[in-house]
Amino acid sequence: MNRSRRDSRKGPGTRQPGLPHAPADRLLPGLLTAALSLAAVFTVHALVPVLPAMTLAVVLGLLAANLPGTAVWIAGRARPGLDFAGKHFMRGGIVLLGLKVSIMDILGLGWLAMVLIAGVVLVSFWGTYLIARLFRLPTETSLLVATGFSICGASAIGAMAAVRRIRHVDTVLPVALVTLCGTLAIGVLPLLVHPLALSPLAFGAWTGASVHDVGQVVATAQTAGTAALGIAVVVKLTRVLLLAPVVAVAGLQQRVSTGRLRRSAGAQNPSGSAAAGPVSPELALPPIVPLFVVGFVAMVALRSSGWLTPGWLEAGAGLQDILLGAALFGLGSAVRIRTLLHTGGRALLAALAAWLLIALLGLGAALLMTG
16 A cells, blocks of 8 residues: 555656666657658758758758747657757767768778878867867866867767766857858858868868768868868868767776766765665776767778778668757757847857867868868
């Protein structure tokens, strides 16, 4: 009788043994919303190819969250499914992103180019982090912005948030900033080709070294022709390859920090583990590299092996677009314009300063690569 009373007091959000964490009927409205929105996104992208599908997904999510006719639905019944997509579909998309990276293509750039690209990533990472901290952004936000700007946009933000155990809601602002600045690059960089007297190869290398998301790189570089697009994609994917080691270093640092906290907690409670109870989630040692990043590396190896036919690669790219598009729609739908305008002023200025830094670093590297 007492057990029945205790069970009856459990709310609908209480997880019980044997039940899934989020029932399918709670996820379905949000997942269907994301699917319908993706259909609209891909339709617009097909009609206007210069607009990257992933950027459109973020923008459509942002609009859906802030327009009076859809805001209540997005914040209500659709929210669990959209949050699920923003977290779990993002990880699946990161795994499949590895199918776009060929080690042989990267080696074809030459050692000088690879060293320059790695230098751009490292300097832009730390430079962006310091800029964000100078603008008094929180440490976690600064880390996510630095990761997204220096490596591969929202995918890198998702990977870093997972390994550093940063809350899903705290990824929303960095994703919005990286999308905004990447979209800015699509409009601004092509206008600088003639004033800077850049060749197509130099412009493509610049685009690949400085623009954040792969889709934004394609949209920017294709304005200068196929030669620019070809080198831009390879340079960009070289940056993408650096996602794994950067996340591994961050994971190792997180593991060391967590170990120190556990030792400190043990020193404060010397009575033993039995009295202390189970280890809290905050003190559980995280993996050095999350499983989905291992999957990303495995996909890079699979692509580089040459075993996959073009048809399989095309199917993988299509599935990746669906997963990342749904994830980015989910993240965009968590942005509230009023909150962003109220709290995001310093973040926007920091992002623009970081965007300028990466553009200058990328331009210098591109001129050295192609000069």
